[in-house]
Amino acid sequence: xxxxxxxxxxxxxxxxxxxxxxxxxxxxxxxxxxxxxxxxxxxxxxxxxxxxxxxxxxxxxxxxxxxxxxxxxxxxxxxxxxxxxxxxxxxxxxxxxxxxxxxxxxxxxxxxxxxxxxxxxxxxxxxxxxxxxxxxxxxxxxxxxxxxxxxxxxxxxxxxxxxxxxxxxxxxxxxxxxxxxxxxxxxxxxxxxxxxxxxxxxxxxxxxxxxxxxxxxxxxxxxxxxxxxxxxxxxxxxxxxxxxxxxxxxxxxxxxxxxxxxxxxxxxxxxxxxxxxxxxxxxxxxxxxxxxxxxxxxxxxxxxxxxxxxxxxxxxxxxxxxxxxxxxxxxxxxxxxxxxxxxxxxxxxxxxxxxxxxxxxxxxxxxxxxxxxxxxxxxxxxxxxxxxxxxxxxxxxxxxxxxxxxxxxxxxxxxxxxx
Amino acid sequence: xxxxxxxxxxxxxxxxxxxxxxxxxxxxxxxxxxxxxxxxxxxxxxxxxxxxxxxxxxxxxxxxxxxxxxxxxxxxxxxxxxxxxxxxxxxxxxxxxxxxxxxxxxxxxxxxxxxxxxxxxxxxxxxxxxxxxxxxxxxxxxxxxxxxxxxxxxxxxxxxxxxxxxxxxxxxxxxxxxxxxxxxxxxxxxxxxxxxxxxxxxxxxxxxxxxxxxxxxxxxxxxxxxxxxxxxxxxxxxxxxxxxxxxxxxxxxxxxxxxxxxxxxxxxxxxxxxxxxxxxxxxxxxxxxxxxxxxxxxxxxxxxxxxxxxxxxxxxxxxxxxxxxxxxxxxxxxxxxxxxxxxxxxxxxxxxxxxxxxxxxxxxxxxxxxxxxxxxxxxxxxxxxxxxxxxxxxxxxxxxxxxxxxxxxxxxxxxxxxx
Numbered sequence: 013x014x015x016x017x018x019x020x021x022x023x024x025x026x027x028x029x030x031x032x033x034x035x036x037x038x039x040x041x042x043x044x045x046x047x048x049x050x051x052x053x054x055x056x057x058x059x060x061x062x063x064x065x066x067x068x069x070x071x072x073x074x075x076x077x078x079x080x081x082x083x084x085x086x087x088x089x090x091x092x093x094x095x096x097x098x099x100x101x102x103x104x105x106x107x108x109x110x111x112x113x114x115x116x117x118x119x120x121x122x123x124x125x126x127x128x129x130x131x132x133x134x135x136x137x138x139x140x141x142x143x144x145x146x147x148x149x150x151x152x153x154x155x156x157x158x159x160x161x162x163x164x165x166x167x168x169x170x171x172x173x174x175x176x177x178x179x180x181x182x183x184x185x186x187x188x189x190x191x192x193x194x195x196x197x198x199x200x201x202x203x204x205x206x207x208x209x210x211x212x213x214x215x216x217x218x219x220x221x222x223x224x225x226x227x228x229x230x231x232x233x234x235x236x237x238x239x240x241x242x243x244x245x246x247x248x249x250x251x252x253x254x255x256x257x258x259x260x261x262x263x264x265x266x267x268x269x270x271x272x273x274x275x276x277x278x279x280x281x282x283x284x285x286x287x288x289x290x291x292x293x294x295x296x297x298x299x300x301x302x303x304x305x306x307x308x309x310x311x312x313x314x315x316x317x318x319x320x321x322x323x324x325x326x327x328x329x330x331x332x333x334x335x336x337x338x339x340x341x342x343x344x345x346x347x348x349x350x351x352x353x354x355x356x357x358x359x360x361x362x363x364x365x366x367x368x369x370x371x372x373x374x375x376x377x378x379x380x381x382x383x384x385x386x387x388x389x390x391x392x393x394x395x396x397x398x399x400x401x402x403x404x405x406x407x408x409x410x411x412x413x414x415x416x417x418x419x420x421x422x423x424x425x426x427x428x429x430x431x
Numbered sequence: 432x433x434x435x436x437x438x439x440x441x442x443x444x445x446x447x448x449x450x451x452x453x454x455x456x457x458x459x460x461x462x463x464x465x466x467x468x469x470x471x472x473x474x475x476x477x478x479x480x481x482x483x484x485x486x487x488x489x490x491x492x493x494x495x496x497x498x499x500x501x502x503x504x505x506x507x508x509x510x511x512x513x514x515x516x517x518x519x520x521x522x523x524x525x526x527x528x529x530x531x532x533x534x535x536x537x538x539x540x541x542x543x544x545x546x547x548x549x550x551x552x553x554x555x556x557x558x559x560x561x562x563x564x565x566x567x568x569x570x571x572x573x574x575x576x577x578x579x580x581x582x583x584x585x586x587x588x589x590x591x592x593x594x595x596x597x598x599x600x601x602x603x604x605x606x607x608x609x610x611x612x613x614x615x616x617x618x619x620x621x622x623x624x625x626x627x628x629x630x631x632x633x634x635x636x637x638x639x640x641x642x643x644x645x646x647x648x649x650x651x652x653x654x655x656x657x658x659x660x661x662x663x664x665x666x667x668x669x670x671x672x673x674x675x676x677x678x679x680x681x682x683x684x685x686x687x688x689x690x691x692x693x694x695x696x697x698x699x700x701x702x703x704x705x706x707x708x709x710x711x712x713x714x715x716x717x718x719x720x721x722x723x724x725x726x727x728x729x730x731x732x733x734x735x736x737x738x739x740x741x742x743x744x745x746x747x748x749x750x751x752x753x754x755x756x757x758x759x760x761x762x763x764x765x766x767x768x769x770x771x772x773x774x775x776x777x778x779x780x781x782x783x784x785x786x787x788x789x790x791x792x793x794x795x796x797x798x799x800x801x802x803x804x805x806x807x808x809x810x811x812x813x814x815x816x817x818x819x820x821x822x823x824x825x826x827x828x829x830x831x832x833x834x835x836x837x838x839x840x841x842x843x844x845x846x847x848x849x850x
Binding site for chain 2: 138139171173175176177178179181183190192194195198206225228229230231255258259260261262263265266267268271272297300301302348349351353354355356360430
């Protein structure tokens with residue numbers, strides 16, 4: 013019989029007892045931020061559980077990691093602590109365990125309706141890197157800009173390409189995104205375009221949250237890389253295609269990306285995702301030894317993007333993709349990131365890159381869906397080439413279990429015009 | 432008559448009373464880090480001066496910014512606080528002021544020989560961005576890789592090109608740099624090269640330290656950008672040219688840079704550099720209005736790079752350049768960085784890019800000095816195409832005043848082989 017909680021969880025909920033994703037929240041606007049896990053329509057306040065002495069395992073009983081405004085200290089403790097926390101919380105929330113179930117005062121203190129709390133970016137992000145791990149995305153972008161003959165660069169199949177992103181402008185789901193101003197390519201002999209971006213786009217991504225880091229100069233072995241990954245969030249890597257196209261040669265994307273990146277508030281752990289692991293795609297050519305893993309894993313996570321135009325009641329699904337379309341695995345990304353000795357720190361964020369599938373209905377951004385504005389996307393009677401002011405973009409994702417979902421909630425943001 | 436200190440300062444010192452650069456140090460290995468300013472061969476402990484109640488101006492008298500392990504809180508206070516601190520310290524250290532001069536106990540507590548302290552990276556760096564602002568460097572790199580006809584890309588003259596760098600691997604002068612391992616381009620039908628970088632290089636740079644930041648979505652006006660810059664450090668943006676060349680299309684430099692970036696410990700303030708300000712180069716085409724400044728300033732800072740091979744007694748000068756060779760100004764860099772709404776935070780670092788001058792003797796990296804290894808550089812009887820294990824690279828820089836120097840000390844690092 014499946015594990016159940018004494019808290020009622022609707023079968024369609026993203027947050028059953030099998031999930032228990034970690035986040036950081038404020039119960040009231042003026043109260044200090046603290047860690048929590050989502051269960052059904054509630055958040056369980058981990059600072060209250062810790063204060064009640066209920067984290068009584070060998071690692072967490074003497075830790076103050078749940079009395080912090082972010083998860084960084086907990087992330088740094090590594091997998092044994094994460095497993096201990098999960099076991100403690102799954103037991104505490106289970107229907108057969110009286111400790112919390114029958115303690116009304118503690119339930120009052122520790123279980124708060126999700127609808128009443130403010131969620132925050134759950135970790136202090138020292139560095140954010142963004143990969144480019146979907147072959148379909150790489151191929152589509154390459155075809156658009158260089159033609160089908162040279163669509164994918166020769167380095168792409170040898171290493172997980174990535175760039176350094178901007179950590180300061182990572183915001184939590186629900187934060188408005190100001191349309192960036194900037195330069196676009198000149199036409200003919202005119203000066204460059206300057207003004208609000210005319211090609212504002214979303215990018216459907218997921219991102220790994222780094223747990224224990226590594227020392228500068230000491231790479232992480234690809235077969236040990238999973239121990240450095242706590243879990244995954246949904247991510248929208250908003251992109252201004254006109255700014256990006258003009259600025260990116262030769263040093264890569266900069267202002268076309270750094271105006272905002274949205275993450276979902278709940279980090280779903282690799283433990284919770286384990287039942288949904290699947291084989292990663294076969295890699296040909298075979299990767300170099302430092303990227304060749306004994307077990308090469310992906311995760312079956314259904315992803316969907318909706319756009320809700322201003323004034324419309326309903327959002328419209330614009331793409332459906334899956335995390336398992338990625339060519340390079342999370343562990344290969346992490347091992348590659350450190351092979352030069354680069355140090356990762358707890359809380360670092362590793363974006364997957366746009367997750368496009370093989371079918372046109374599974375492309376992960378408007379650039380691909382409208383083929384750089386060459387065709388219109390239909391939205392309940394409206395059309396879009398790129399995002400307009402007032403458009404809200406909502407990413408969701410979940411893995412389907414037997415009678416339950418392990419989900420990520422939503423990652424949303426609305427475009428507002430520049431001041 | 433020139434301002435002098437009661438502390439003896441040799442005329443060749445980088446740290447006379449006219450300079451007073453800010454850093455962070457530990458007097459003993461086990462003592463907490465705290466801010467200081469350099470004066471001659473000493474560091475003045477600002478936590479001791481603050482504890483003695485000597486920061487008695489309106490802004491700093493109630494601040495705990497000098498009881499912190501980094502300068503971030505002080506940086507956030509902005510120019511009025513920086514001017515107040517400078518005025519207080521210049522008075523306190525002047526030869527005519529008895530307060531500190533005649534207080535032996537306070538002198539003992541607050542003045543520590545530079546030779547005895549451990550210097551640290553003086554700020555917590557949230558994000559590090561690196562520009563590409565020397566036209567000579569852009570032209571040389573472009574000529575090498577694309578030929579003289581297309582040496583400089585059309586976007587270069589319209590905007591200060593930059594990329595996001597890696598904050599975690601920024602280290603303080605004196606830290607060894609481990610030669611990175613990684614992939615290099617394949618030759619013919621072979622798989623890519625994998626191993627220790629064969630083209631390890633330095634890059635002579637300076638970097639601006641950001642003071643008050645800006646809110647996400649609110650660009651900084653170019654004519655107000657100077658108020659967001661506290662001062663400058665020397666920087667060595669170590670680069671693995673073979674890794675960089677293979678990985679950088681299409682998303683820019685990543686592992687070719689992220690294995691280490693060295694900064695000098697002392698931040699020289701814009702106030703101290705003001706006497707050495709000079710006109711920035713004329714920009715043609717005229718920049719777009721958001722980059723057009725009322726006053727366009729550079730600084731006359733002489734820069735020099737020496738290499739000291741393992742086992743050699745003497746270092747050998749390999750290049751002499753000047754900060755005033757930069758085409759894009761610090762303020763244009765900062766305004767451009769925020770024009771899309773990107774938020775800067777106190778302590779952020781903005782690298783200038785390699786500072787090459789017009790003459791071959793003033794090129795700022797080995798890539799240019801040896802023309803990508805096509806010629807040898809002579810080092811006191813030895814030769815180099817790129818850096819070898821054991822090579823120490825030492826950057827120095829100073830501005831020459833009337834009877835004194837305003838200098839940056841050194842920014843050094845030695846190459847060690849991978850484990």
